[in-house]
Amino acid sequence: MSEDARFTDNGNGTITDHKLNIMWKKTDSFQDTGKWKNWFTGHEYLQIVNLERFGGHEDWRFPWEFEAFGLLDIEKTNTDKYGDPIYIDPVFEPGSAGVTWTEDTKDSAALIIQYEDGMKVWPSQYANLNMAVRLVRDLA
Numbered sequence: 705m706s707e708d709a710r711f712t713d714n715g716n717g718t719i720t721d722h723k724l725n726i727m728w729k730k731t732d733s734f735q736d737t738g739k740w741k742n743w744f745t746g747h748e749y750l751q752i753v754n755l756e757r758f759g760g761h762e763d764w765r766f767p768w769e770f771e772a773f774g775l776l777d778i779e780k781t782n783t784d785k786y787g788d789p790i791y792i793d794p795v796f797e798p799g800s801a802g803v804t805w806t807e808d809t810k811d812s813a814a815l816i817i818q819y820e821d822g823m824k825v826w827p828s829q830y831a832n833l834n835m836a837v838r839l840v841r842d843l844a
Contacts (some may be wrong), residue, residue, distance in 0.1 A: 734801040734836035743829035790819035801836030
């Protein structure tokens, strides 16, 4: 459990977020595959995670802006794949990409949240940059 009891590590690669009443995947797509994902290949990764019924569930999805940005906490420190600080709770596995795609889109762009500085950026959904996705699911 995180220090402030917002998050519970479920011991199966998932984290319950009691504040938002959702469940996060403890690792992101980069940690799981060792590859960067554009928005579309991130959705292919999502389909695989659901087909494999990760954590016993098949309803994983991309987070919405408020959920992804809600992970940002400047009082919490974790590390990205480069060992640099990112501001998400250390209950999450260290070594992530430090960013996440969201389901929020406009035209051919999709929103990403950067956990090293809290920036919200709208790159092309086709962008093959250093991007990843951290999946979430609703709790019933």
